[in-house]
Amino acid sequence: MESLAFKDDVSASSIAAANSLQLIAFSIGEQTYGVEITTVREIRAWNGATPLPNTREFVRGVINLRGTIVPIFDLRARFGEGVTSPTKNHVVVVMSVGDKWVGILVDAVSDILTVSKDDIHNVPEGNSIDTELLNGIVTHDSRMVGLIDLHAVVSGAKMDS
Amino acid sequence: MSDLDDFKATYFDECSELLLELEEQFHAIEDGDRSSNRLNAVFRAIHSIKGGGGAFGFSDLVAFAHAYETLLDHVRDGRLELSEHVATLCIRANDIVADFVAAAKDGVALAPGYGADEKAQFDALTSGNDPDMVGEPMDEFDIDFVPVMVTLNGADETPEPIALAPAAADSFEAAPMAAANRWIIRFTPHSELYARANDPLLLFRELATLGQLEIRTLIDEIPPLADFEPFGVYCSWELTLTSATAGEAQIAEVFEFVDGNCDLEIVSVAAAAEPTDIAETALPSFADLAALELSEEALDAEVEQTGAAAPGLLLSFADIAEAMKPALKAALPVMPTPLKQVVAVPDDLDGDSDRRNGSEDRRNGVQSIRVDLDKIDRVVNMVGELVITQSMLTQQMDETLRTRYQELVRGIEVLAQTTRGLQDSVMAIRAQPVKTVFSRMPRLVRELASKTGKKIRLETIGENTEIDKTIIEQLSDPLTHMIRNSADHGIELPASRSAAGKGETGVIRLSAEQAGGNILIAVEDDGGGINRERVLQVARDRGVVGPDQMLTDEQIDQLIFAPGFSTAAEVSDISGRGVGMDVVLSNIKKIGGSVHVKSWTGKGTRMTLRLPLTLAVLDVMLVKVAGSPYVIPLSSIVETIQCGRANFSRMPTGGQVLQVRGEYVQVVDLAKRFEMSTNTERENRFVVLCEAEGGVKVALIVDDIIGQQQVVIKSLEENFQSIEGIAGGTILGDGNVALIVDVQGLKTATATHKSAA
Structure with missing residues (x-):
């Protein structure tokens, strides 16, 4: 049984280490959302994008990120709240999703948050868009922060899907 | 990957090079070059393949290669004439060797007895001449050892033939025997000594600085090959140092670093007690002995001179070599390349010209390295970026900037030049001579000639012209089809050639040349030319051409590229299925090239492929649609027309067609699409008339035409997904992304496309 006890020790300590989560928080209108900091590659100011034909309205187009073509998703439009009219003050957060890099267009990046995994709540059933696009909800400074499910955000970009 | 896998991969790499060399050499032999160089090169190639194959245990390959080698050996010795029959057999044998290598590489088993017929033929041919050769044990590698130079004085001593007496006399003057002490050092290294990267030679060099050194290598321990352990230690040395100054401590100091890794015994011998006649016979120093040009005669003379006085004291490197031979044979196939090249020298010593050849080969070996194509592509990509950044910088320069910051401007101009040079150099790395494809064609022509009963000679010109590797890989199929077409349809049978007043032997000329930013590859024959009546008739029968449509000669010639088109009365092995020329067209279009055919009745046909130098850069026309930049590959554009001058007609369903030069062309408004x-x-928009696959035209309507430029193709799928009607993206000089219009995709997709809700 000695080996079993040893195993328990290890898992307990690894849980403690992995229990907190750092998020990059950004805002769309009044609402705050977050993504895990390790997925974020770069934050850059909006500088226009080349529109892609035959894609849904939340695909803003593609930009040149040091020689690589990266698609930009309009998160506001993805939530069905209308297309953003971006200015120079809008921000593109470039993230890696799987083996791809994508950018999401948001109003502003606000903060880096450290939250405990235990504090993540499930998204209440209801609006299908919310449950589809959010992984969970955490509370920070008595504000609600929605955790973005990046895979869900970038899927269904084509016209026919 | 294990070491063995590494070795194997290297072996297969080398095999493919050697097989290519085989083809090349046989092509030259076929052309009448019967010099021994050629045969020796073939022999070397087969020998190397066999040697490596033996090391990895590919016994079928080795057995076959051995029989083949025996045949070649007979031919080389002149015991067997290189007749047509033998040459054909050899070419067949090359194929079989290639098959064996491929099978070994992929780890698949060939049919049992594969190549046995040919092997039997070899044996029959060779046994007729020399029965002894048959049944010669096949693991007998005929490698001779060649002395390798070592000197005790370090690096840059020029080797010179042994000049026995004077050298010895000099040294005796410098260090008179009477005053000298003699030391006998018995040195037996352990394997740890070698494992720690010590080299006895360096120790001996060090010792030699102390006085005059004689070295005797004890090789009695070297076991027979079967028991030979590659990392075993079998040599020990007995060194005799004659020095006026050195003491035991100094000698021991030399061996300080290997202390504990060897057995060392240092014995002082009174100089007086030693018989002086050994020295008086002018025993050569080690340095002399080790010199490279150790001729047979000199060696014999030495042995005669010294052997009597001091039997067994002298052991030349040749002797060691003799003793080491079994070991070397075992080690040879897995040795790293440079070493192998040194050991391979004996093959080149057959004659003077061969030696030149060999040294050239070696030099080539040293000057080239194998690099993963991925690594090169990464460099190509980055250079592409650099080019774009540089052109962006250049675009930013206006007149005020030019006058205010002259130094900066000059710097940017130099940068532009360097960047262009860099781009050329990088592209040159990817470039390969077309020889790699051309060399496969002689055999094809040979096969075709024997199948059709025609006499055909292949001439190749400009085979050193270089093109991008990716393009080269795409060339093999089109060229094969074109040559088949020439052999089958172009060249006439010998009888009809004679009747037409031409030589019986038809000529197919394969040529490559660079013309500006393009490579032109032409397949030309002196046959009957395209039978236009026949082609037109078949085209009418098949409905490719309308009954009342009039075509120019040129247009008729182009018909041979139509899919499924064949004029052959019946399907033969070679052609007639109607696939072929359309494959040529589509393959060449795929890599951004074009095909042109020109025919002269009764005189011949010439088909020319125009290919881009590289695939990494695409020539495009930059256009604007709804304010966004798009690029259209220049290779697909036929012409551009201002909308105000274009002749549009309305279709019943509301669609539009464009009438241009008597043709009605489908119209795609890119903005709408x-x-x-x-x-x-x-009125101010433009029509870009494009040609999609199969010669079908489509008219694209764009807002504006900006100009032509070169772009680097980027993938959209890398971070996103493919989009209908878009072939990819590219980055313009201003850093913005432009999308590449997929003409073919737009054309085919239009029919099914419905406007999104």
């Missing part, structure tokens, strides 16, 4: 709104007035 891409669901974007444009404010540009209809």
Whole structure:
């Protein structure tokens, strides 16, 4: 049984280490959302994008990120709240999703948050868009922060899907 | 990957090079070059393949290669004439060797007895001449050892033939025997000594600085090959140092670093007690002995001179070599390349010209390295970026900038030049001579000639012309089809050639040349030319051409590229299925090239492929649609027309067609097609007439034409997904992304496309 006890020790300590989560928080209108900091590659100011034909309205187009073509998703439009009219003050957060890099267009990046995994709540059933696009909800400074499910955000970009 | 896998991979790499060399050499032999160089090169190639194959235990390959080698050996010795029959057999044998290598590489088993017929033929041919050769044990590698130079004085001593007496006399003057002490050092290294990267030679060199050194290598321990352990230690040395100054401590100091890794015994011998006649016979120093040009005669003379006085004291490197031979044979196939090249020298010593050849080969070996194509592509990509950044910088320069910051401007101009040079150099790395494809064609022509009963000679010109590797890989199929076409349809049978007043032997000329930014590859024959009546008749029968449509000669010639088109009365092995020329066209279009055919009745046909130098850069026309930049590959553009001058007609369903030069062409308004709104007035827009696959035209309507430029193709799928009607993206000089219009995709997709809700 000695080996079993040893195993328990290890898992307990690894849980403690992995229990907190750092998020990059950004805002769309009044609402705050977050993504895990390790997925974020770069934050850059909006500088226009080349529109892609035959894609849904939340695909803003593609930009040149040091020689690589990266698609930009309009998160506001993805939530069905209308297309953003971006200015120079809008921000593109470039993230890696799987083996791809994508950018999401948001109003502003606000903060880096450290939250405990235990504090993540499930998204209440209801609006299908919310449950589809959010992984969970955490509370920070008595504000609600929605955790973005990046895979869900970038899927269904084509016209026919 | 294990070491063995590494070795194997290297072996197979080398095999493919050697097989290519085989083809090349046989092509030259076929052309009448019967010099021994050629045969020796073939022999070397087969020998190397066999040697490596033996090391990895590919016994079928080795057995076959051995029989083949025996045949070649007979031919080389002149015991067997290189007749047509033998040459054909050899070419067949090359194929079989290639098959064996491929089978070994992929780890698949060939049919049992594969190549046995040919092997039997070899044996029959060779046994007729020399029965002894048959049944010669096949693991007998005929490698001779060649002395390798070592000197005790370090690096840059020029080797010179042994000059026995004077050298010895000099040294005796410098260090008179009477005053000298003699030391006998018995040195037996352990394997740890070698494992720690010590080299006895360096120790001996060090010792030699102390006085005059004689070295005797004890090789009695070297076991027979079967028991030979590659990392075993079998040599020990007995060194005799004659020095006026050195003491035991100094000698021991030399061996300080290997202390504990060897057995060392240092014995002082009174100089007086030693018989002086050994020295008086002018025993050569080690340095002399080790010199490279150790001729047979000199060696014999030495042995005669010294052997009597001091039997067994002298052991030349040749002797060691003799003793080491079994070991070397075992080690040879897995040795790293440079070493192998040194050991391979004996093959080159057959004659003077061969030696030149060999040294050339070696030099080539040293000057080239194998690099993963991925690594090169990464460099190509980055250079592409650099080019774009540089052109962006250049675009930013206006007149005020030019006058204010002259130094900066000059710097940017130099940067532009360097960048262009860099781009050329990088592209040159990817470039390969077309020889790699051309060399496969002689055999094809040979086969075709024997199948059709025609006499055909292949001439190749400009085979050193270089093109991008990716393009080369795409060339093999089209060229094969073109040559088949020439052999089957172009060249006439010998009888009809004679009747037409031409030589019986038809000529197919394969040529490559660079013309500006393109490579032109032409397949030319002196046959009957395209039978236009026949082609037109078949085209009419098949409905490719309307009954009342009149075609120019040129247009008729182009018909041979239509899919499924064949004039052959019946399907033969070679051609007639109607696939072929359309494969040529589509393959060449795929890599951004074009095909042109020109025919002279009764005189011949010439088909020319125009290919881009590289695939990494695409020539495009930059256009604007609804304010966004798009590029259209220049290779697919036929012409551009202003909308105001174009002749549009309305179709019953509301669609539009464009009438141009008697043809009705489908119209695609890119703005509508891409669901974007444009404010540009209809009259001011442009029609870009494009040709999609199979010669079908489509008219694209764009807002504006900006100009032509070269772009680097970027993938959209890398971070996103493919989009209908878009072939990819590219980055313009201003850093913005432009999308590449997929003409073919737009054309085919239009029919099914419905406007999105």
